[in-house]
Amino acid sequence: MKKWIFSVALIFSLDLQDIKFQKMIAHGHHATPGLFKPYENQYLRPETIHSSYLAVKGMKMEKFSGENLEKLNVAFSLVEKVVNTVEFKDRIINFKNTAGKREFASNKGLTNEEIYQIFMDGREILQNNTPGEMNFYLKLYYNPFSRVIGYTNPDTNLIHINWRFFKNYHPSDVAANLAHEWVHKIGFDHISAKEHDSVPYAIGYIVGDMAKKLLKSQQLIH
Numbered sequence: 271m272k273k274w275i276f277s278v279a280l281i282f283s284l285d286l287q288d289i290k291f292q293k294m295i296a297h298g299h300h301a302t303p304g305l306f307k308p309y310e311n312q313y314l315r316p317e318t319i320h321s322s323y324l325a326v327k328g329m330k331m332e333k334f335s336g337e338n339l340e341k342l343n344v345a346f347s348l349v350e351k352v353v354n355t356v357e358f359k360d361r362i363i364n365f366k367n368t369a370g371k372r373e374f375a376s377n378k379g380l381t382n383e384e385i386y387q388i389f390m391d392g393r394e395i396l397q398n399n400t401p402g403e404m405n406f407y408l409k410l411y412y413n414p415f416s417r418v419i420g421y422t423n424p425d426t427n428l429i430h431i432n433w434r435f436f437k438n439y440h441p442s443d444v445a446a447n448l449a450h451e452w453v454h455k456i457g458f459d460h461i462s463a464k465e466h467d468s469v470p471y472a473i474g475y476i477v478g479d480m481a482k483k484l485l486k487s488q489q490l491i492h
């Protein structure tokens with residue numbers, strides 16, 4: 271009986287830790303975010319929304335070296351290329367959630383356009399004096415038993431990335447993970463790892479999808 275009580279207490283304390291950390295959990299599948307098309311009433315033309323250039327800056331890359339660092343740098347360049355396209359703007363402002371509405375889940379009361387502008391402004395909650403920059407503070411770690419791809423928490427800009435997934439990841443998957451985690455740094459969250467319509471998940475999927483297509487098109491050219 272005592273053993274049983276101890277187990278329950280342990281599970282509960284693990285749950286509390288879950289609340290503190292914002293984690294990206296590995297799923298068997300990727301959701302494909304929907305979007306409104308130009309022939310639909312709710313469609314918003316991208317040229318009506320202003321945007322300035324957003325640069326990716328690797329501020330700290332702890333424990334990354336060799337192949338890992340190379341892959342990370344490819345992912346950085348993919349993220350920067352993707353977020354500065356009109357297509358990215360289109361896919362964010364015209365994002366259609368799984369209920370068919372033009373809004374993200376856990377959106378803090380903000381419209382798609384407002385979220386796009388906050389994203390492109392590049393002001394992290396803990397580093398809001400460097401507009402126009404996605405500032406990445408990263409640390410690679412290894413937990414072979416965890417389904418966590420990456421995690422961070424609101425007290426720090428540091429993002430932890432699990433090598434268990436990173437080692438097999440395509441650079442476009444790394445780009446998706448970086449975008450997801452960075453969206454936490456600008457103040458957006460999700461209630462669970464199943465909230466595919468949340469700002470971190472949806473934007474992560476969009477960046478991953480576009481990065482994959484971009485790499486494919488580049489390989490066709492070279």
Ligand SMILES: [Zn+2]
Nearest residue numbers: 292293294470
């Ligand atoms: Zn997350």
